[in-house]
Amino acid sequence: MQNRVLLVEDDDELRQLLARYLTNQGFSVREAATGNDGLSLARGQNCDIVVLDIMLPDISGLDVLRALRAETHLPVVLLTARGDETDRIVGFEVGADDYIPKPCNPRELVARLQALLRRIAWDQAVDLDASRTYGDLRVEPAHRRIYQDDVPLELTATEYEVLQVLLAHAGSVVRKTDLMQWALGRRLEAHDRTLDMHISNLRKKLGNDDPPRIETVRGLGYSYRVPA
Amino acid sequence: MQNRVLLVEDDDELRQLLARYLTNQGFSVREAATGNDGLSLARGQNCDIVVLDIMLPDISGLDVLRALRAETHLPVVLLTARGDETDRIVGFEVGADDYIPKPCNPRELVARLQALLRRIAWDQAVDLDASRTYGDLRVEPAHRRIYQDDVPLELTATEYEVLQVLLAHAGSVVRKTDLMQWALGRRLEAHDRTLDMHISNLRKKLGNDDPPRIETVRGLGYSYRVPA
DNA sequence: TTTTCCTTTGCACAACCTTTACACAGCACT
DNA sequence: AGTGCTGTGTAAAGGTTGTGCAAAGGAAAA
Structure with missing residues (x-):
C-alpha cells in the first residue's frame, strides 16, 4: 500500500x-x-x-x-x-x-x-455531509440552499450569505460592520440600510417568529438565537 | 460564479x-x-x-x-x-x-x-468513461449520447458536453465559469451569452418541464435537479 | 454548396440589491 | 411625562444586473 x-x-x-x-x-x-x-x-x-x-x-x-x-x-x-x-x-x-x-x-x-x-x-472520498444543522435549519453548501424542516427556503444570494454567517456564529453577536464585510463583501457606510433590509426580509422568510430567531442587539449587530 | x-x-x-x-x-x-x-x-x-x-x-x-x-x-x-x-x-x-x-x-x-x-x-471529476443514470436520463460516453427513457436525445456536440457536466454534478451548483471551461473548453468572457443559449436549447430538448430540470442559480450558474 | 451547428446581437424581462422615506423604539437627560 | 437624539423596522420606489430567447451572422462539416 x-x-x-x-x-x-x-x-x-x-x-x-x-x-x-x-x-x-x-x-x-x-x-x-x-x-x-x-x-x-x-x-x-x-x-x-x-x-x-x-x-x-x-x-x-x-x-x-x-x-x-x-x-x-x-x-x-x-x-x-x-x-x-x-x-x-x-x-x-x-x-x-x-x-x-x-x-x-x-x-x-x-x-x-x-x-x-x-x-x-x-x-x-465522497465529501458529502459538509452540511450543518442548527435546530430546524440545515445549511447545504453544495446546493447553496438552507432548509427549514427539510423545506428549502427561497433565499436570494445575499440573503443566503447573511443567514450563513449568522448561523456560523449562532449564539453570539455579529457586528454589523463584520456582517457587511463577510456577507456583502464591502464596508458598512453611514446611513446604509441595506443590511437592515436583508435582515427584515430574512425574518419574514423564516416565519416572523416571536421572539425573532434573529435578535437585534442595539448598537452592535445581530445574533441568531441558539436553538434550545 | x-x-x-x-x-x-x-x-x-x-x-x-x-x-x-x-x-x-x-x-x-x-x-x-x-x-x-x-x-x-x-x-x-x-x-x-x-x-x-x-x-x-x-x-x-x-x-x-x-x-x-x-x-x-x-x-x-x-x-x-x-x-x-x-x-x-x-x-x-x-x-x-x-x-x-x-x-x-x-x-x-x-x-x-x-x-x-x-x-x-x-x-x-466523475469517471467519464462509465455510463451513468440519473432518473430517466442515461449518459453513454462510449456513444457520446444521452438517452431519456431509452430514447436518444438529439443533442449537438456542445449540448452533450454541457448536459454531461451538469449531470456529473447533479444536485449541486456548477458555476458558469466552470461549466464554460469544462464543456466549452474556454474562459467565460464578459457578455458571453453562448452558455445561456445552450442551456436554453437543452431545456427545450429535455421537454421544458416545470420546474425546469436545469435550474438557474442566479449569479452563480446552473444545477441539474437531482431526481427524487 | 448546402447543411448543421456555434456564436453574437439585441431586446425584453425578471430578480434583486439599494435607496428613500417615514414611523417608531430605546435611551439619556430634563 | 416630555424632549431630542440615535438606531431600527419596513414598505415602496429606483436602478442595476443577470437571464431567456428569437433571430441573424459565421464557422465548420457534409
Whole structure:
C-alpha cells in the first residue's frame, strides 16, 4: 500500500540521493534520467505521482508535463534549479501541482508529496455531509440552499450569505460592520440600510417568529438565537 | 460564479494589497484579521479556499488549521514570514495543502491557488468513461449520447458536453465559469451569452418541464435537479 | 454548396440589491 | 411625562444586473 513515485532527474547523484530518501520514507521509487524515458514510464500508469526536473538532456520537463496533461491528470511536482518567478508561473500554467526550487530539502519534498497525495485521497472520498444543522435549519453548501424542516427556503444570494454567517456564529453577536464585510463583501457606510433590509426580509422568510430567531442587539449587530 | 477565497491575515496593509490583487484576478475575497474570525468564516462554508497567515494576534494559524481539519478538508494555503524548514514540515503535517513564505509574489500566490483548485476539480471529476443514470436520463460516453427513457436525445456536440457536466454534478451548483471551461473548453468572457443559449436549447430538448430540470442559480450558474 | 451547428446581437424581462422615506423604539437627560 | 437624539423596522420606489430567447451572422462539416 505504499505510494509509487516516478523520479525524473538527469543528475545521477541527486536522483539516487532522493530515491534513497524517498524509499526510506516508505515510497516505492521508479527512476528515469531523460524526458522521454520519464514520459513512457509515466504513461505506463504504474505510478501515483511524478517528480519532474525541468532541465533534462533531451526534452524539457515542461514539454513532458504538457504531453502528460494532454492525456492524464497524474499529479506532477516540478523540480528546478533556482526559479525565476516567471518560470514558476509557467510551470503552474502548464499544469503542475507544485513547484520546488533546487536545492531542495528532501524532508520538504516528502512533506509536499504527502500533502498532494493526501489532498487527492480527500477529494476522491465522497465529501458529502459538509452540511450543518442548527435546530430546524440545515445549511447545504453544495446546493447553496438552507432548509427549514427539510423545506428549502427561497433565499436570494445575499440573503443566503447573511443567514450563513449568522448561523456560523449562532449564539453570539455579529457586528454589523463584520456582517457587511463577510456577507456583502464591502464596508458598512453611514446611513446604509441595506443590511437592515436583508435582515427584515430574512425574518419574514423564516416565519416572523416571536421572539425573532434573529435578535437585534442595539448598537452592535445581530445574533441568531441558539436553538434550545 | 468565481472562486471565493478567505484571506486570514492580521497585517492590514498586506491583507488589503492581496485582497485587491486577488479580486483583480477574478476571485471573490472575504477577509478576516484574526484567527477566531477566520475560523468562524471558514466554518460558515462560504469559501472555496483559505489563505492563512501563521502569525496571528489571537490564536496561531496552525491552531486554526488544526481546528478546521478536525471537521473539513477545505483547501488551506499557509502563509508565513519565517522560512524555518521545520515550520514548513509542521504546517504540512497539520494538514496544509501548500506553504508559501512571505514576502510572497502575488502572482505566485494566485498560480498556486489556481493549481490547487484545479487539482480538486480534476479529482472530483466523475469517471467519464462509465455510463451513468440519473432518473430517466442515461449518459453513454462510449456513444457520446444521452438517452431519456431509452430514447436518444438529439443533442449537438456542445449540448452533450454541457448536459454531461451538469449531470456529473447533479444536485449541486456548477458555476458558469466552470461549466464554460469544462464543456466549452474556454474562459467565460464578459457578455458571453453562448452558455445561456445552450442551456436554453437543452431545456427545450429535455421537454421544458416545470420546474425546469436545469435550474438557474442566479449569479452563480446552473444545477441539474437531482431526481427524487 | 448546402447543411448543421456555434456564436453574437439585441431586446425584453425578471430578480434583486439599494435607496428613500417615514414611523417608531430605546435611551439619556430634563 | 416630555424632549431630542440615535438606531431600527419596513414598505415602496429606483436602478442595476443577470437571464431567456428569437433571430441573424459565421464557422465548420457534409
